[in-house]
Amino acid sequence: MTSRLLFLAGFVLACRLLPGQESELVQPKATPEDRAEGQRIFGTQCSYCHGPKGEGGQGAVLALPQLSHAPDDLSLFRVIRDGIAGTKMPASALAPNQIWQVVAFVRVLGRVEAAKLTGDPARGRQIYATKGGCARCHTMGGHGGGIGPDLSDIGTRQNAAQVRTSLLDPDASVPLDFLQVRVVTKDGHSFTGVRVNEDSFSIQIRDLSNQFHSFWKSELTEISKEPRRSLMPSFRNTLTPGELDDLIAYLESPQGGK
Numbered sequence: 001m002t003s004r005l006l007f008l009a010g011f012v013l014a015c016r017l018l019p020g021q022e023s024e025l026v027q028p029k030a031t032p033e034d035r036a037e038g039q040r041i042f043g044t045q046c047s048y049c050h051g052p053k054g055e056g057g058q059g060a061v062l063a064l065p066q067l068s069h070a071p072d073d074l075s076l077f078r079v080i081r082d083g084i085a086g087t088k089m090p091a092s093a094l095a096p097n098q099i100w101q102v103v104a105f106v107r108v109l110g111r112v113e114a115a116k117l118t119g120d121p122a123r124g125r126q127i128y129a130t131k132g133g134c135a136r137c138h139t140m141g142g143h144g145g146g147i148g149p150d151l152s153d154i155g156t157r158q159n160a161a162q163v164r165t166s167l168l169d170p171d172a173s174v175p176l177d178f179l180q181v182r183v184v185t186k187d188g189h190s191f192t193g194v195r196v197n198e199d200s201f202s203i204q205i206r207d208l209s210n211q212f213h214s215f216w217k218s219e220l221t222e223i224s225k226e227p228r229r230s231l232m233p234s235f236r237n238t239l240t241p242g243e244l245d246d247l248i249a250y251l252e253s254p255q256g257g258k
Protein backbone atom coordinates (compact mmCIF):
# COMPACT_ATOMS: atom_id res chain seq x y z
CA MET A 1 0.00 0.00 0.00
CA THR A 2 2.71 2.49 1.06
CA SER A 3 4.83 1.58 -1.94
CA ARG A 4 1.91 2.32 -4.25
CA LEU A 5 1.41 5.67 -2.55
CA LEU A 6 5.10 6.44 -2.84
CA PHE A 7 5.01 5.53 -6.51
CA LEU A 8 2.06 7.84 -7.02
CA ALA A 9 3.80 10.67 -5.17
CA GLY A 10 6.92 10.09 -7.24
CA PHE A 11 4.89 10.17 -10.43
CA VAL A 12 3.21 13.45 -9.51
CA LEU A 13 6.58 14.94 -8.59
CA ALA A 14 8.11 13.81 -11.89
CA CYS A 15 5.26 15.45 -13.78
CA ARG A 16 5.90 18.67 -11.91
CA LEU A 17 9.59 18.59 -12.67
CA LEU A 18 9.03 18.01 -16.36
CA PRO A 19 6.39 20.58 -17.14
CA GLY A 20 4.86 20.22 -20.59
CA GLN A 21 6.15 23.69 -21.47
CA GLU A 22 9.73 22.45 -21.54
CA SER A 23 9.32 19.09 -23.24
CA GLU A 24 7.21 20.58 -26.04
CA LEU A 25 10.14 22.78 -26.99
CA VAL A 26 12.16 19.76 -28.12
CA GLN A 27 11.74 19.61 -31.86
CA PRO A 28 10.75 16.20 -33.18
CA LYS A 29 12.25 15.09 -36.48
CA ALA A 30 9.73 15.91 -39.18
CA THR A 31 8.59 13.17 -41.55
CA PRO A 32 6.98 13.82 -44.95
CA GLU A 33 3.64 12.98 -43.30
CA ASP A 34 4.29 15.71 -40.70
CA ARG A 35 4.94 18.24 -43.44
CA ALA A 36 1.75 17.17 -45.25
CA GLU A 37 -0.24 17.54 -42.02
CA GLY A 38 1.48 20.91 -41.46
CA GLN A 39 0.36 22.00 -44.91
CA ARG A 40 -3.21 20.93 -44.16
CA ILE A 41 -3.27 22.90 -40.90
CA PHE A 42 -1.64 25.87 -42.62
CA GLY A 43 -4.38 25.76 -45.25
CA THR A 44 -7.13 26.04 -42.66
CA GLN A 45 -5.55 28.37 -40.09
CA CYS A 46 -2.85 30.46 -41.71
CA SER A 47 -3.32 30.76 -45.46
CA TYR A 48 -6.18 33.24 -45.34
CA CYS A 49 -3.68 35.77 -43.99
CA HIS A 50 -0.38 34.47 -45.36
CA GLY A 51 -1.50 33.06 -48.72
CA PRO A 52 -1.54 29.30 -49.52
CA LYS A 53 2.10 29.40 -50.64
CA GLY A 54 3.19 31.88 -47.98
CA GLU A 55 3.20 34.60 -50.63
CA GLY A 56 1.76 37.09 -48.14
CA GLY A 57 -1.43 39.11 -47.92
CA GLN A 58 -2.82 40.49 -44.72
CA GLY A 59 -0.01 38.54 -43.06
CA ALA A 60 3.73 38.64 -43.75
CA VAL A 61 5.41 36.80 -46.64
CA LEU A 62 6.59 33.44 -45.35
CA ALA A 63 8.12 32.16 -48.60
CA LEU A 64 11.46 33.68 -47.69
CA PRO A 65 14.71 31.99 -46.74
CA GLN A 66 14.92 34.15 -43.60
CA LEU A 67 12.07 35.29 -41.37
CA SER A 68 12.85 38.28 -39.20
CA HIS A 69 10.82 37.06 -36.21
CA ALA A 70 11.87 33.47 -36.64
CA PRO A 71 15.54 33.06 -37.45
CA ASP A 72 15.49 29.47 -36.14
CA ASP A 73 12.87 26.75 -35.68
CA LEU A 74 12.41 27.32 -31.96
CA SER A 75 11.61 30.99 -32.46
CA LEU A 76 9.28 29.99 -35.30
CA PHE A 77 7.52 27.60 -32.89
CA ARG A 78 7.14 30.42 -30.36
CA VAL A 79 5.82 32.90 -32.95
CA ILE A 80 3.14 30.40 -33.98
CA ARG A 81 2.27 29.44 -30.39
CA ASP A 82 2.27 32.95 -28.90
CA GLY A 83 1.55 35.19 -31.90
CA ILE A 84 3.24 38.60 -32.20
CA ALA A 85 1.96 41.06 -29.62
CA GLY A 86 0.64 44.32 -31.01
CA THR A 87 0.10 42.88 -34.51
CA LYS A 88 -2.61 40.87 -36.26
CA MET A 89 -0.54 37.71 -35.90
CA PRO A 90 -2.65 35.67 -33.43
CA ALA A 91 -1.57 33.13 -30.84
CA SER A 92 -2.66 29.65 -31.79
CA ALA A 93 -4.52 26.94 -29.89
CA LEU A 94 -2.74 24.13 -31.75
CA ALA A 95 -1.15 21.30 -29.79
CA PRO A 96 2.66 21.42 -29.62
CA ASN A 97 3.12 18.50 -32.03
CA GLN A 98 0.82 20.21 -34.53
CA ILE A 99 2.80 23.44 -34.20
CA TRP A 100 5.97 21.49 -35.04
CA GLN A 101 4.21 20.11 -38.13
CA VAL A 102 3.37 23.66 -39.19
CA VAL A 103 6.98 24.71 -38.52
CA ALA A 104 8.17 21.95 -40.84
CA PHE A 105 5.81 23.15 -43.56
CA VAL A 106 6.71 26.84 -43.16
CA ARG A 107 10.36 25.91 -43.69
CA VAL A 108 9.38 24.19 -46.95
CA LEU A 109 7.74 27.44 -48.05
CA GLY A 110 11.00 29.24 -47.33
CA ARG A 111 12.93 26.95 -49.62
CA VAL A 112 10.73 27.73 -52.60
CA GLU A 113 13.07 29.09 -55.18
CA ALA A 114 12.66 32.80 -55.70
CA ALA A 115 10.78 33.48 -58.93
CA LYS A 116 13.24 34.08 -61.73
CA LEU A 117 13.71 37.79 -62.10
CA THR A 118 14.03 38.99 -65.64
CA GLY A 119 15.35 42.47 -64.93
CA ASP A 120 18.95 43.61 -64.99
CA PRO A 121 20.16 44.62 -61.50
CA ALA A 122 22.92 46.88 -62.85
CA ARG A 123 20.41 48.91 -64.87
CA GLY A 124 18.10 48.86 -61.85
CA ARG A 125 20.83 50.44 -59.76
CA GLN A 126 21.04 53.28 -62.28
CA ILE A 127 17.29 53.84 -62.25
CA TYR A 128 17.31 53.85 -58.47
CA ALA A 129 19.90 56.61 -58.43
CA THR A 130 18.59 58.69 -61.35
CA LYS A 131 15.09 58.49 -62.82
CA GLY A 132 13.54 56.81 -59.78
CA GLY A 133 14.88 59.38 -57.34
CA CYS A 134 14.62 56.75 -54.62
CA ALA A 135 17.64 57.97 -52.68
CA ARG A 136 15.76 61.17 -51.92
CA CYS A 137 13.70 59.22 -49.39
CA HIS A 138 15.49 55.90 -48.84
CA THR A 139 18.81 54.81 -47.47
CA MET A 140 20.69 52.08 -49.30
CA GLY A 141 24.00 50.78 -48.02
CA GLY A 142 24.31 53.78 -45.70
CA HIS A 143 23.62 56.45 -48.35
CA GLY A 144 20.53 58.50 -49.05
CA GLY A 145 17.62 60.24 -47.37
CA GLY A 146 15.82 59.22 -44.26
CA ILE A 147 12.07 59.55 -44.54
CA GLY A 148 11.38 56.08 -45.94
CA PRO A 149 12.60 52.73 -44.59
CA ASP A 150 16.18 51.61 -45.15
CA LEU A 151 16.14 49.43 -48.28
CA SER A 152 19.54 47.76 -47.83
CA ASP A 153 17.95 44.49 -46.71
CA ILE A 154 14.65 44.84 -48.60
CA GLY A 155 15.35 41.57 -50.47
CA THR A 156 15.13 39.61 -47.22
CA ARG A 157 11.95 41.38 -46.08
CA GLN A 158 9.88 41.51 -49.25
CA ASN A 159 9.72 39.30 -52.29
CA ALA A 160 9.53 40.61 -55.85
CA ALA A 161 5.72 40.71 -55.88
CA GLN A 162 5.60 42.80 -52.72
CA VAL A 163 8.26 45.21 -53.93
CA ARG A 164 6.24 45.61 -57.11
CA THR A 165 3.16 46.43 -55.05
CA SER A 166 5.15 48.95 -53.01
CA LEU A 167 6.23 50.66 -56.23
CA LEU A 168 2.93 50.61 -58.11
CA ASP A 169 0.54 51.03 -55.25
CA PRO A 170 2.32 52.48 -52.22
CA ASP A 171 -0.97 53.22 -50.45
CA ALA A 172 -1.87 49.51 -50.38
CA SER A 173 0.17 48.67 -47.30
CA VAL A 174 1.58 51.50 -45.30
CA PRO A 175 3.32 50.25 -42.17
CA LEU A 176 2.01 51.93 -39.01
CA ASP A 177 5.38 53.40 -38.20
CA PHE A 178 5.04 55.54 -41.35
CA LEU A 179 1.83 57.23 -40.41
CA GLN A 180 1.34 60.30 -42.55
CA VAL A 181 0.11 63.38 -40.72
CA ARG A 182 -0.80 66.89 -41.73
CA VAL A 183 -0.87 69.65 -39.17
CA VAL A 184 -2.00 73.24 -39.47
CA THR A 185 -0.70 75.87 -37.07
CA LYS A 186 -2.78 78.69 -35.65
CA ASP A 187 -0.99 81.14 -37.93
CA GLY A 188 -2.11 79.12 -40.96
CA HIS A 189 1.02 77.17 -41.96
CA SER A 190 0.57 73.53 -42.83
CA PHE A 191 3.13 70.73 -42.66
CA THR A 192 2.90 67.18 -43.98
CA GLY A 193 5.22 64.40 -42.95
CA VAL A 194 5.72 61.11 -41.20
CA ARG A 195 4.90 61.05 -37.51
CA VAL A 196 8.06 60.48 -35.49
CA ASN A 197 6.54 60.83 -32.05
CA GLU A 198 3.38 61.95 -30.34
CA ASP A 199 2.10 62.38 -26.79
CA SER A 200 -0.84 64.21 -25.25
CA PHE A 201 0.74 67.64 -25.57
CA SER A 202 3.03 67.54 -28.58
CA ILE A 203 3.66 65.91 -31.95
CA GLN A 204 6.84 65.58 -33.98
CA ILE A 205 6.97 64.99 -37.71
CA ARG A 206 9.63 64.61 -40.37
CA ASP A 207 8.74 66.24 -43.68
CA LEU A 208 9.63 65.19 -47.22
CA SER A 209 12.85 67.15 -47.23
CA ASN A 210 13.81 65.25 -44.09
CA GLN A 211 13.33 68.31 -41.85
CA PHE A 212 12.23 67.61 -38.32
CA HIS A 213 9.38 69.69 -36.81
CA SER A 214 8.00 69.68 -33.31
CA PHE A 215 4.68 71.27 -32.34
CA TRP A 216 2.74 71.86 -29.16
CA LYS A 217 -0.76 70.62 -29.83
CA SER A 218 -2.08 73.84 -28.29
CA GLU A 219 -0.46 75.73 -31.22
CA LEU A 220 -2.32 73.69 -33.83
CA THR A 221 -5.77 74.07 -35.31
CA GLU A 222 -5.72 70.74 -37.15
CA ILE A 223 -4.01 67.36 -36.95
CA SER A 224 -5.12 64.91 -39.61
CA LYS A 225 -3.78 61.40 -39.82
CA GLU A 226 -3.91 59.36 -42.94
CA PRO A 227 -3.04 55.80 -42.03
CA ARG A 228 -3.67 54.56 -45.55
CA ARG A 229 -1.83 57.28 -47.44
CA SER A 230 1.80 56.82 -48.32
CA LEU A 231 4.25 59.65 -48.79
CA MET A 232 5.76 57.55 -51.52
CA PRO A 233 4.52 58.35 -55.04
CA SER A 234 3.33 55.52 -57.30
CA PHE A 235 5.74 54.73 -60.12
CA ARG A 236 3.02 53.21 -62.29
CA ASN A 237 3.17 56.02 -64.83
CA THR A 238 6.71 57.26 -64.39
CA LEU A 239 8.64 54.05 -64.94
CA THR A 240 8.22 51.66 -67.88
CA PRO A 241 7.51 47.95 -67.20
CA GLY A 242 11.10 47.15 -68.21
CA GLU A 243 12.50 49.75 -65.85
CA LEU A 244 10.35 48.35 -63.05
CA ASP A 245 11.73 44.84 -63.69
CA ASP A 246 15.28 46.17 -63.56
CA LEU A 247 14.62 48.06 -60.36
CA ILE A 248 13.03 45.02 -58.71
CA ALA A 249 15.94 42.82 -59.78
CA TYR A 250 18.29 45.35 -58.19
CA LEU A 251 16.35 45.56 -54.92
CA GLU A 252 16.05 41.78 -54.69
CA SER A 253 19.67 41.08 -55.58
CA PRO A 254 21.80 39.87 -52.65
CA GLN A 255 24.38 42.57 -53.35
CA GLY A 256 21.52 45.14 -53.28
CA GLY A 257 22.84 47.96 -51.18
CA LYS A 258 26.24 46.51 -50.45
Ligand code: HEC
Nearest residue numbers: 045046049058059060067068069070079080084087088089
Ligand atom coordinates in the same frame (compact mmCIF):
# COMPACT_ATOMS: atom_id res chain seq x y z
C1 HEC B 1 -5.35 37.12 -38.88
C2 HEC B 1 -4.21 37.00 -39.75
C3 HEC B 1 -3.13 36.00 -39.42
C4 HEC B 1 -3.27 34.64 -39.18
C5 HEC B 1 -4.52 33.83 -39.11
C6 HEC B 1 -1.91 34.14 -39.04
N1 HEC B 1 -1.01 35.14 -39.16
FE1 HEC B 1 0.99 34.96 -39.06
N2 HEC B 1 1.21 36.97 -39.21
C7 HEC B 1 0.18 37.86 -39.44
C8 HEC B 1 0.71 39.20 -39.50
C9 HEC B 1 -0.07 40.48 -39.74
C10 HEC B 1 2.11 39.08 -39.32
C11 HEC B 1 3.13 40.21 -39.31
C12 HEC B 1 3.26 40.74 -37.92
C13 HEC B 1 4.22 41.92 -37.88
O1 HEC B 1 3.78 43.03 -38.19
O2 HEC B 1 5.39 41.71 -37.57
C14 HEC B 1 2.38 37.67 -39.13
C15 HEC B 1 3.64 37.16 -38.91
C16 HEC B 1 3.94 35.81 -38.91
C17 HEC B 1 5.26 35.26 -38.84
C18 HEC B 1 6.56 36.04 -38.71
C19 HEC B 1 7.08 36.36 -40.10
C20 HEC B 1 8.46 36.98 -40.10
O3 HEC B 1 8.81 37.59 -41.14
O4 HEC B 1 9.20 36.87 -39.13
C21 HEC B 1 5.14 33.91 -38.92
C22 HEC B 1 6.26 32.90 -38.92
C23 HEC B 1 3.74 33.62 -39.04
N3 HEC B 1 3.04 34.79 -39.02
C24 HEC B 1 3.20 32.34 -39.16
C25 HEC B 1 1.85 32.06 -39.08
C26 HEC B 1 1.30 30.72 -39.04
C27 HEC B 1 2.12 29.45 -39.17
C28 HEC B 1 -0.05 30.85 -38.91
C29 HEC B 1 -1.08 29.76 -38.77
C30 HEC B 1 -0.91 28.88 -37.64
C31 HEC B 1 -0.34 32.27 -38.90
N4 HEC B 1 0.82 32.97 -39.01
C32 HEC B 1 -1.63 32.81 -38.82
C33 HEC B 1 -1.15 37.55 -39.58
C34 HEC B 1 -1.70 36.30 -39.39
Ligand code: HEC
Nearest residue numbers: 132133134137147148149163166170174175178230231232
Ligand atom coordinates in the same frame (compact mmCIF):
# COMPACT_ATOMS: atom_id res chain seq x y z
C1 HEC C 1 8.90 60.96 -51.44
C2 HEC C 1 9.58 59.93 -50.71
C3 HEC C 1 9.76 58.57 -51.39
C4 HEC C 1 10.28 58.28 -52.64
C5 HEC C 1 10.74 59.25 -53.72
C6 HEC C 1 10.34 56.85 -52.73
N1 HEC C 1 9.86 56.29 -51.59
FE1 HEC C 1 9.69 54.30 -51.18
N2 HEC C 1 8.78 54.72 -49.42
C7 HEC C 1 8.61 55.98 -48.86
C8 HEC C 1 7.97 55.86 -47.56
C9 HEC C 1 7.61 57.00 -46.61
C10 HEC C 1 7.76 54.48 -47.35
C11 HEC C 1 7.16 53.85 -46.08
C12 HEC C 1 5.94 53.08 -46.27
C13 HEC C 1 4.88 53.76 -47.06
O1 HEC C 1 4.51 54.92 -46.73
O2 HEC C 1 4.42 53.15 -48.04
C14 HEC C 1 8.27 53.80 -48.54
C15 HEC C 1 8.24 52.43 -48.74
C16 HEC C 1 8.92 51.75 -49.74
C17 HEC C 1 9.04 50.32 -49.85
C18 HEC C 1 8.48 49.31 -48.84
C19 HEC C 1 9.54 49.17 -47.79
C20 HEC C 1 9.15 48.43 -46.57
O3 HEC C 1 10.06 48.17 -45.76
O4 HEC C 1 7.95 48.15 -46.37
C21 HEC C 1 9.81 50.03 -50.96
C22 HEC C 1 10.23 48.69 -51.48
C23 HEC C 1 10.14 51.31 -51.55
N3 HEC C 1 9.58 52.31 -50.80
C24 HEC C 1 10.93 51.45 -52.68
C25 HEC C 1 11.16 52.65 -53.31
C26 HEC C 1 11.88 52.78 -54.57
C27 HEC C 1 12.56 51.64 -55.30
C28 HEC C 1 11.83 54.10 -54.91
C29 HEC C 1 12.36 54.74 -56.18
C30 HEC C 1 11.82 54.22 -57.43
C31 HEC C 1 11.10 54.81 -53.87
N4 HEC C 1 10.71 53.89 -52.93
C32 HEC C 1 10.85 56.16 -53.84
C33 HEC C 1 8.98 57.17 -49.45
C34 HEC C 1 9.50 57.30 -50.73
